[in-house]
Amino acid sequence: MTPELLRLLRTPEGMKALAAAAEVAGGEPLAAASALRAGGFGAELAAAALTQASLRERAAMKFGQVAAGMFFTRAGLEQATRAVVADRRAARLAAAGVRTLADLGCGLGADALAAARHGIAVHAVDADPTTAAMAAANAEAAGLADRITVECADATTVPVERYDAVFADPARRQAGRGRVFDPKAYSPPWDFIAALPRRVPRTVLKLAPGIDHGLLPPGAEGEWVSVGGDLVEAAFWCGPLAEVPRRAVLLGPNSVLTGAGNKSAGVGPVGAWIYDPDPAVVRSHLVAEFAESVGGRLADPQIAYVYTDDPVDTPFARRLGVTEVLPFSLKRLRALLRERGVGVLEIRKRGSALVPDQLRKDLRLSGPNTAGLVLTRVEGAPVALLTTSAM
Template sequence: MASSPTAPGSSPGAEPLALLLSSTGWALLNSIDPSEAGNDSAALALNLRLRKEGHPVELVTAVVQQTRLRARARAKFGPFADSMVFTPAGLEQATRLNLAALHAQRFTRAGVKKVADLGCGIGADSLALASAELDVTAVEMDETTAAAATLNLMPWPNARVVNADATAFDLTGFDGVWLDPARRTTSTSGTSRLFDPEAFSPPLSFVEALADRGLAVGVKMGPGIPHEAVPAQCEAQWVSVNGDVTEAAFWFGPLARPGVRRAALVIGPDGATELTSAVDHDPDAALRGEVPVGPAEGYLYEPDGAVIRAGLVADLLATVDGHLLDPHIAYFCAAVHTPTPLARAYRVLQVRPYNVKSLRAWVKTEKIGVLDIKKRGLDVTPEELRKILLAGTGKSSKKKATLVLTRIGEQRFAIEVEPVD
């Protein structure tokens, strides 16, 4: 059973969690379906109902807040969320359960037996590691978050939680380490995202030092981390789930796959597809003419965000015999449509210069009532442009159209396309 966290002192959120962990609070929380607090109005109605039933105000507030977190957590944890507890920050950074399972597979395939999850948050990755029958110690400095992790890991006897500073934890006897550094800072005005890897908690240099000790190390980073910040001795894998780029994971030592330096893992309704490269990202390859560039014709491809983040657009277009429209833009075209789960494909119908007046005339003439706008390389807000183009066209028309706005060289273009199923 997961151990109780050490308690160096109270932290924000400790009191509401303590209320929930009383026998009355726990019974009340688990009697409510999270969908009863799925939005603001539902949460308000639930709050009023529980107060009318005579429950203390403080307990009602804690129960409604936790029920709302459980409702939000279903997107990451599915039905498991209904029996877990969360903190707002912990849920925001928590790994989706399916990705946590993939993380755990790295350790099991490498033959790792004992893992320290440093900065475990509410315990999502520790849960997956424990489920993979690894011996897991989850380390979390925030007392309230550590308490939440303790409760979430209670079903696994091979997991324990330690309320301590991850950077000071003794790793003697461990052969694997997983980290999910805090990438946000809190101030009186709220929380804000950090972009410097050395400002993370713990910093990336700490992660590299662990890898230099010969440990099997994996670390979850934000997907926007620049390529120049990727350590030289690791495999970097960007991951998207249903079109949402969720993370970049760095894998060191035995967790890194031979011959893989960069990877884009795209997970969708039909499964997972991966594109890999053995070399570092070269952003100037297209500028040197090493990547083909050509006109907007045939079929236009919009690569998945993980492919773009991983710098693998040139590798992907080579698989469909395609060419870039511009060396600086991620869109590419090909004469023949080749289905790929790594990109969304569109049939090119017409290419015209980007001009708002002419586009309004086109919308009116074609009686377009539904307009999807995509863009890269143009300082345009699709939502605002859509309002302008559809103004005065009437709301009865259901005719749909798709525009791709992009820059090719010094010129701006509006490309009318048709999605390919």
Template sequence: MDAAILSKLLSPDGWALLSALPAYDERLAMRTATRLREAGISPDLAAAALTQSRLRTRARAKFGDFADGMLFTADGLEQATRLLVAALHARRYLEAGVTTVADLTCGIGADAMTFAGTGLRVLATEIDEVTAAIATVNLRHFPEAEVRHTDGLTLDLLAEGVDGVYADPARRTRGGQRIFDPRAYSPPLDAVWALRETIPAVGIKVGPGIPHEGLPDDAETQWVSVDGDVVEAGLWFGPLAPEGPGRTAMVLRTVTDADGKEHTLSRTVRRLPGAAEQPEVGAVGQFLYEPDGAVIRAGLVADVAAELGGRLVDRTIAYVTTDTPAPLPGTDSGEPGTDAAVATGYRVLDTMPFGLKRLKAYLRERNVGRITIKKRGTAVVPEQLRTQLVLAGTEEATIVLTRVAGSQQVLVVEPLGSAA
């Protein structure tokens, strides 16, 4: 979107048009565009309004009802922090005693909205003019927030009264390709975390694929997952890391109570002093546990294995096995509580070496027609395997394709909590 189109969209007529559009439906997009042109709406304004309607629909997964009053760019929405996680960011600054946060790469303003909504004063900067204008629109209800079209790294932050810094550097090229080298972020990661020499309370959102090698020794690096999806990693310095430096995992799970209300459970996994880097490896037991993705990315599988009282099925595979059920929240082996489960549990029904003919016969004998395939440490493509199995029964099954002590195995399992 260029500045001229944004100006049209922000005009009284443009904003009224956007507000009047029905919920976006891809199947009706061409018909809606034709109707707008027939009503005399200029093609460029109609296209911009439909694009915003489409992005708002996508954005509801991150912003809920707030999305209906916001503007977006495709790249800005892709990188924007979902409100649930942004609220955790804001809590760190509040608990650290920060009063004014400089959001140096505010994008469309997702984190800045949450900072301002919790009472923090926010100085948000964005180097792209159109994106800065969109952030200004999104922050229009927050007098505590100021948006500037500038490079935040050029500001005298102390003179601005800033006592906390946040940054979410761009991690994609102009062509949309992911950038994995932190030195190629925009701005480079080194330039942002150097600010901690001036302002100790620095937080930086990074991609969850960031390598452990080269992480700063004085930061808490936390990987965050939401309902099993690893959404980000964050580097937290100084008072924003009150428990000290190291690697942690934050697991967030949405649950619905008996009244139909949704709640978010959370759990933080942290490397304990003296904890073993490598867990025991042994035979497959009666239960199998798959650690949450944030735990795996943080390199804390050994810690979860110790908590579960289990062992790995293979030294290179993040599956934990036990001989007795582990007390995880929300399973038939643990009482529901306030903590999110850090692993998904299964009861092991059978194991066998991997082989297509053997597996087909096994499933056919048990009248299996629908199958869930999980995999780790194997080159098998689940979609291709499902086609090759030619299932025609009426029962369901779950199989895990993985390595056990170096050999390819099939584990037939059922989720804990399901009927035997």
């Protein structure tokens, strides 16, 4: 995709091609392409329209119905903030009094659109010409072009001090290399990103969920967000935007857990119930706070499984009933599962080097029943827990 091809897609002829592509999307690719060419569309326009139709179908998972009028690239869609996450962030910024926002690394405009819907005037910047053009097109398609200006520029050149707040989403992928895990390899570079809160106190940094807590600016809040159990991002809320040291946000159940992130949970024996905390809870280092919320304990201080003697309902973890506790032994476990007629086994693990798919083969499962298996450690020793289904 190029800016020129995007402009063609937005002409009356391009809109007709997009409508025709939407009707045949999901079918056999060659047949779909032939149908559009038979409709009088050139090969390049037909291919671009079919690509957009396919991406719009996929984007519905992140953006809902509005995806049908947006423009995407594959890489941009993968990195775009989910609409529910962007909306929550925008609402929090608006509640903090933010009226103007510099969006550095705006991508396809998901966060800019959300901020504009909450009444914030956004200056969105992206270094890639096609991406910037798509962000502008998406703002126009959403009827928000009066609140969003889009500039194709290097984020490091933006005079961010002119704005109430800064939102920065550095690129964490490199062409041909996939995901970038070292913040020093981000674009813009980490030194620039880390310095933003000193220039504009109300700064929010969107980062990878595995970001090192040690990179939190002094006094900043670290927030980890999951959607339906899928950990999607971390965000550092800086300066006056920080409210607590650590926050785990679960969208879906719409639940929030906060704490210092440096507490230690009590340690005790395996109980009748085991809880597998949401990854946002684990990544935010709030396992001790979660354990306290259910009156639970750890069986191993290094493993983030929590145990209780009585069942407690919670949105922050999956709960399983423990039916058997045994030191790990492949032979003994195989015999026990055969005795119980287990043919389907759901395997969870923490603190175990075993590979679940290989273990299933080694167990030679056979039978009509279903069970759960948790591979973990207790006091440093490997154990296997047979469990009921997750709740």
